[in-house]
Amino acid sequence: MANSPHRDLTSKFNEQQVLLHQLEDLVRNLSEIVTKLESKLSESPKAAYTDKRHNLDNEKGKRGKRVGKDLEGDELEGENREGEGEKARAVSVTKFSPFWSERFQFVSAVKLDSDATCIHVLPFRDFEGLSKYVAVGDERGRVYVFLRNGDVLVEFYTRSDSPITAMLSYMSVYKNESVVVTGHKNGVILMHRIWEVSNGDELSSLFMENVGKIVPTENGEDGLPITILEVHHVGRMRYILSVDGSGRIRVLTENGTVFGSTMPASKPLAFLKQRLLFLTESGAGSLDLRSMKVKESECEGLNHSLARYYVFDATERSKAYGFTSEGDLIHVLLLGDIMNFKCRVRSKRKMDIDEPLAFQAIRGFLLIVSEERVFVYNVSSHHYVRVGAPRLLFSAGLDDIRSSFLSNQAVDADAERRTVIPLVASDREKLVVLGLGSGYVGMYRSNLPIFKGEFNTMLWTSPVLFFILFLFGAWQFFAKKKEALTSWGPDDPFSSTSATTGAPLGTGSGDRSFVDSSSRGSDMMDLRSSGLRGPSRRYVSPPRYPGGATNSYRPASADHNSRPASVDPNFRASSEIKFRGSALESSGFSKRRESLFVSNQVVDDNN
Numbered sequence: 001m002a003n004s005p006h007r008d009l010t011s012k013f014n015e016q017q018v019l020l021h022q023l024e025d026l027v028r029n030l031s032e033i034v035t036k037l038e039s040k041l042s043e044s045p046k047a048a049y050t051d052k053r054h055n056l057d058n059e060k061g062k063r064g065k066r067v068g069k070d071l072e073g074d075e076l077e078g079e080n081r082e083g084e085g086e087k088a089r090a091v092s093v094t095k096f097s098p099f100w101s102e103r104f105q106f107v108s109a110v111k112l113d114s115d116a117t118c119i120h121v122l123p124f125r126d127f128e129g130l131s132k133y134v135a136v137g138d139e140r141g142r143v144y145v146f147l148r149n150g151d152v153l154v155e156f157y158t159r160s161d162s163p164i165t166a167m168l169s170y171m172s173v174y175k176n177e178s179v180v181v182t183g184h185k186n187g188v189i190l191m192h193r194i195w196e197v198s199n200g201d202e203l204s205s206l207f208m209e210n211v212g213k214i215v216p217t218e219n220g221e222d223g224l225p226i227t228i229l230e231v232h233h234v235g236r237m238r239y240i241l242s243v244d245g246s247g248r249i250r251v252l253t254e255n256g257t258v259f260g261s262t263m264p265a266s267k268p269l270a271f272l273k274q275r276l277l278f279l280t281e282s283g284a285g286s287l288d289l290r291s292m293k294v295k296e297s298e299c300e301g302l303n304h305s306l307a308r309y310y311v312f313d314a315t316e317r318s319k320a321y322g323f324t325s326e327g328d329l330i331h332v333l334l335l336g337d338i339m340n341f342k343c344r345v346r347s348k349r350k351m352d353i354d355e356p357l358a359f360q361a362i363r364g365f366l367l368i369v370s371e372e373r374v375f376v377y378n379v380s381s382h383h384y385v386r387v388g389a390p391r392l393l394f395s396a397g398l399d400d401i402r403s404s405f406l407s408n409q410a411v412d413a414d415a416e417r418r419t420v421i422p423l424v425a426s427d428r429e430k431l432v433v434l435g436l437g438s439g440y441v442g443m444y445r446s447n448l449p450i451f452k453g454e455f456n457t458m459l460w461t462s463p464v465l466f467f468i469l470f471l472f473g474a475w476q477f478f479a480k481k482k483e484a485l486t487s488w489g490p491d492d493p494f495s496s497t498s499a500t501t502g503a504p505l506g507t508g509s510g511d512r513s514f515v516d517s518s519s520r521g522s523d524m525m526d527l528r529s530s531g532l533r534g535p536s537r538r539y540v541s542p543p544r545y546p547g548g549a550t551n552s553y554r555p556a557s558a559d560h561n562s563r564p565a566s567v568d569p570n571f572r573a574s575s576e577i578k579f580r581g582s583a584l585e586s587s588g589f590s591k592r593r594e595s596l597f598v599s600n601q602v603v604d605d606n607n
Contacts, residue, residue: 024389028349031392038099038395100374100396101404104432104444108150109405112439114138119425119433119441120167123178124196131427133206136441137164137182145194145206148431148443154194156208162186168229168240169194179254180208181240187223189214189242191256212256224248230271232289239289243268247280249287249294260292270310272317276338279320281306284334284343299332301345311359311366313379314428321359321366321379321390327351329377331389347389358422363429364450366390369422373397374434380450393448402436 118137122145126132133153136144141161145154158164166183177195184190191212197205224245232239239259240252247267251259266280276287283298299307306325310332313319320332329351333344358369364380374397377390398420423435430446 027391028389035392035395099376099394100401103376103394103446103448105447106404107148107431107443107445109436109440109442110136110144110146110150110152112136112138112144112441114140114142115421115437115439116423116435116441117421118164118167118182119423119435120169121425121427121431121433122169122180122194123171124176131431134425134433134441134443135167135169135180137167138439139163141184143167143180143182143192143208145208150443153206154208156192158182158184158190158192159210159213160184160186160188160190162188166226166229166242168231170231170238181229183226183229183242185225187215187226187244189226189229189240189252191254214252214256214258228268228271230273232276233274234289241271241287251287251289251292259289262287262292262294264294265296269307269322270312270320272312272334275317277334277336277341279307279310279322279332279334279343281308284341286338286341288338295338297341297343299343299345301348302330308355309357309359311361314361314363315380319379321361321377323351323353323357323359323368327353329390349389356422358424360424360426360432361428362426362432362446365393365446365448367424367426367432369424369434371420371422372399374401374424376448398436401434401442402440405442406440 115138116136117139120135120137121131122133122135124132131148133145133147136146138144141158141164143154143156143158143164144152145156146152160182162184164182165185168181168183169178171177172179172193174195176197177193180192180194182190182192190210191214192208192210194206194208197207199205226242226244228241228243230241232241238254240254242250242252244250246263248261248263249268250261253259264280264285266282266285268278268280268285271278276289278285278287279299280296282304283296283302285294285296287294302324305328307322307330308325310320310322313321318333318335320334322330322332324330327350328348330345330349331347333342333346335342335344353368353370353373353375356371360367360369361379364378366377366379368375368377373395375395376393378393379390420437421435423441425433432444432446434442434444436442
């Protein structure tokens with residue numbers, strides 16, 4: 001009988017688990033169907049439009065106008081209705097995919113003379129708190145810095161012809177100055193400083209110079225490409241962490257010297273800021289700067305598959321999103337410190353996408369860029385909280401994004417372009433910088449709404465909440481303990497009706513005499529009967545208590561702490577008797593307790 005409620009709860013819990021898994025499968029299937037439909041809708045009109053546009057362009061002989069301007073031309077007045085139908089269809093494909101343009105506002109775009117290989121948002125902010133400058137590294141080792149509106153401010157040669165593969169920046173101790181670190185394909189790490197000089201109202205100029213160079217090998221040979229650059233602050237000291245293609249971690253100081261290096265068993269893919277924790281291909285690891293030792297552990301739920309890419313969430317830094325070699329999009333939690341940490345896979349989802357990829361997180365969303373498309377996932381809505389995996393919102397082709405600000409001539413000229421390097425960067429808020437191939441870099445501002453999770457779905461695993469609950473429980477415990485201790489006063493060895501209710505000690509209006517114990521009474525009687533009795537001395541009782549009765553009470557035994565059940569509870573023993581003042585004494589004041597013979601006056605009978 002006792003196990004029947006437990007069995008009922010277990011069966012209900014199992015039923016809820018089955019329903020939850022069914023809902024997850026349903027959501028996953030619907031997301032895949034929507035993705036396939038979007039891809040078919042975006043590809044089918046584009047394929048049909050290619051042949052028709054070729055015929056129209058041969059008749060017109062114009063390649064530099066947009067499709068909308070082609071519709072306004074007078075040279076096609078003599079075309080038949082089939083040609084007019086072709087033109088009508090050409091109008092619809094000017095918007096291959098409206099999802100990107102509706103959710104990301106176009107800010108500006110720049111065109112480089114070479115292919116961009118790295119994009120980074122500099123830490124300078126304007127008076128509105130928005131990022132001001134974006135740095136782009138190219139395949140010839142140069143750095144371009146431009147404003148949000150697309151104005152190129154700096155074109156800097158980094159003293160290395162090798163392509164830039166990683167970039168890092170952080171604010172310097174000097175005002176309006178930042179340190180920029182570039183990692184190159186040949187393994188060289190260069191340090192620069194960039195500072196801002198104000199020229200007037202909202203006008204400023206940027207200057208950049210090289211301050212140091214770090215060669216990875218002693219013999220001067222080319223090393224492996226630098227894949228990760230991170231900065232770690234220890235007080236006023238700043239350490240630069242670099243990871244090359246083999247996974248070796250090097251720790252550099254600001255003056256360009258090598259602090260130490262170590263080789264983990266698995267290649268690091270992403271560092272958790274200011275924690276010296278990182279995610280690797282097979283799990284997670286931590287770095288101890290003092291001993292330069294690496295501690296590694298496997299990630300629960302990864303099932304011995306290798307991760308290829310990782311990025312940490314923009315708001316909750318313990319969350320990360322990655323892509324495995326088996327084609328799974330994973331959601332990972334990394335908790336703890338460098339001594340004790342734990343990695344766990346929260347969810348997996350199959351994803352049909354080709355590598356290479358670039359991952360970037362903004363507030364509430366995840367962006368994944370391939371060579372052809374951009375995928376946007378929601379990681380902040382209530383759907384994500386309940387299901388436990390990023391939810392695909394939409395995907396857009398890079399050709400569609402370029403066509404929003406390029407003419408047909410430029411788009412056609414880029415049709416046989418070289419392989420696009422997936423590039424994406426952001427300020428982790430609203431600004432998104434996207435590499436579009438052939439030297440084009442576009443900047444966009446996110447218009448995506450940010451959904452805040454419900455209270456009962458996000459905060460129950462927060463350490464802060466557990467700490468608050470602990471404080472509340474401790475307060476309740478000590479409050480109850482204090483109440484239990486203070487309910488028995490130091491002068492109240494046992495409770496009585498008069499002590500708890502404040503009732504008067506007696507029921508009459510007479511006086512109450514003080515009488516000692518029986519043993520003392522017998523001794524006094526012997527002294528009085530003998531002839532050697534000295535002067536008579538008597539003890540005067542305290543003033544009359546108005547509410548008391550003229551009764552005396554003598555315990556039956558020598559135990560002062562015992563009271564028979566037959567005795568009236570209004571009586572008190574001698575150990576309980578206190579000096580009594582006026583009956584008008586307020587109950588809010590503490591009662592004064594004195595011994596029996598201290599405050600009494602001694603009166604000589606001879607007087």
